[in-house]
Amino acid sequence: MKYICLLIFIFSINIGFSQSDNCNFIYGKESSKVIFSGTVKKIRQVNSMGSRYEVVFKVDSVYKGHLKYKVVYTSTNALTCYRDKPCYLCGFNFRKGKRYVVYVCGEEHELQVTNRCTFTQEIKAQEEVSLKSDLKN
Numbered sequence: 378m379k380y381i382c383l384l385i386f387i388f389s390i391n392i393g394f395s396q397s398d399n400c401n402f403i404y405g406k407e408s409s410k411v412i413f414s415g416t417v418k419k420i421r422q423v424n425s426m427g428s429r430y431e432v433v434f435k436v437d438s439v440y441k442g443h444l445k446y447k448v449v450y451t452s453t454n455a456l457t458c459y460r461d462k463p464c465y466l467c468g469f470n471f472r473k474g475k476r477y478v479v480y481v482c483g484e485e486h487e488l489q490v491t492n493r494c495t496f497t498q499e500i501k502a503q504e505e506v507s508l509k510s511d512l513k514n
Contacts, residue, residue, distance in 0.1 A: 406496075411442035411481035414500060417471050432471045434479070442481070476500050 406412065415434035423431045436444060471477065479497045 406441070406480075409441065409480040409496075411444055412440040412478065413444055413481075414438050414440070414476065414478045416476045417473050420471060420473055430471075434477075437476075440478075472499075 413434075413436050415436040415438075417432055418435050419431075419433040421431045421433075476499065477497060478500050
């Protein structure tokens with residue numbers, strides 16, 4: 378009986394992941410439309426429920442695709458997720474002044490979108506050389 382309950386719990390977690398974001402789970406180098414690195418300059422809430430944020434970057438490098446805007450949108454779940462707290466079922470938690478490599482998974486109304494199902498991550502200066510090499514291959 379324990380095993381059946383555990384399997385049901387694991388299955389329900391997987392359903393939550395697949396329904397929570399508008400991208401397929403895990404967008405990597407091949408499936409991302411745009412990949413770039415940059416520093417977050419501004420974060421602004423764009424709706425009253427706190428479920429969508431506009432993140433403005435100073436773009437350093439574009440590794441793949443064409444970056445239409447220097448603004449990337451990320452969504453969060455207003456009930457469980459905030460920019461300053463970790464959340465695994467919703468938008469990516471960017472922080473002002475930090476540098477990131479951003480994997481853009483799609484566009485909504487001509488705005489580029491990312492979320493936690495991508496390999497978007499904070500980068501440090503010492504990681505940049507390895508990152509550039511990995512993304513250009």
